[in-house]
Amino acid sequence: MDATPTYERTRARVEDYFDRTATRTWERLTSDAPVSGIRATVRAGRDRMRHLMLSRLPSELNGARVLDAGCGTGAMAVELARRGADVVAIDISPALIGIAQRRCPANLAGRITFRAGDMLAPELGRFDYALAMDSMIYYGAEDVAGCLARLRPRLAESFVFTLAPRTPLLMAMWRAGQMFPRSNRAPTMVPHSHKGITRAMRRAGVGGALVPVDRVTSGFYISSAMEFRP
Template identity: 65%
Template sequence: MPAYDQTRARVEDYFDRTATKTWERLTSDAPVSRIRETVRAGRDRMRDLILSRLPDDLRGARILDAGCGPGVATIALAERGATVVAADISPQLIDIAQLRLPHDLQSQVTFHTGDMLDPKLGQFDAVIAMDSLIYYTASDIGAALAALEPRVSGPIVFTVAPRTPALMAMWYAGKAFPRSDRSPVMIPHAHPKLMSAAKSAGVRRMLRPVDRITSGFYISEAMELRP
């Protein structure tokens, strides 16, 4: 997937070159600006929503945390008893996640620096991908889901940027900045186009919206493929 690979390279460069300290702070208890407080609160709510789609007792389950970042969801999954593969393209974020992982959970977590779609990661009972597909086109998301679907026996829960007036305004504003100065641009999606792209890519399960979280500058929608 050439377009997917190009976007992944831009995202990797952004997080390792520019955003590591920002995300380390945002996903901690450290003081942040009011704008980032809204993002932190929105991400906390979205993480809770995604985790609510999985059983409370995950003992015996193998879960992929795709785009694990600093590992907040990884810890929550391991605390429920899951064996977790925590994958991220950013080596620096993986380093933070490893440092934050409590000692008593370390035997349950395997970290992977690289592509979350790597088939070498094996089979899973469920996959979560929080805000790790928001930079990709509908066709790339469809292809990613098609690649994961045969390897996952249970739900695939992920987020997209919903195509709302507020988010579209932010999207166009972001495109006004010089390319060298801005983060990778989120690509907003409407449900019909995303569902069509998944079907065209060969996804067999029904793609369904779960819920939308809006918190200041954080706007994200949870979707899922469920058997």
């Protein structure tokens, strides 16, 4: 399944947002620097989600090739490398990749390949596992199903990823967000349910199983983890 026009448009908008607007914010949020109370809850929520996602993978990953799709500033990639994995860490934002490279511990540099580009690029090759924390939250159900279709032939074990859940609070925030001009706000998160993504997978003819894992709620950070098994 080729990338859809909506996937391409959303990807371009996300790239522009992170390289033009959000790089410094994310650099600080993912560091140990003091942040505001709201951002502290987001930082704590992301830390919990990263640990939850990593818990779905073996504690020993020696010999495994793992994709960190939308690696941001590199925290997940470093943890995977510490478990012995050979990691391909890719992000759409060259600026965030630069930060990730600078933060990578010297003793793990040989285990992580950092790249700027599309997380679904076929030239990245095959993987035993893939993870995508908060990098698919801007895409509609059909695009999410398309991502799974494109990864499935290159995936041996599982793909753990996050989406924004369809809670009353997030749905209200999502509807309110539509009222603002797109040029004046960040790319909009699209809330999803497990059933909605499963239906989109059926429509797209995507095989495999999609399993709900758990939800993390920490202040303004609300995210659900799912596991796709080809």
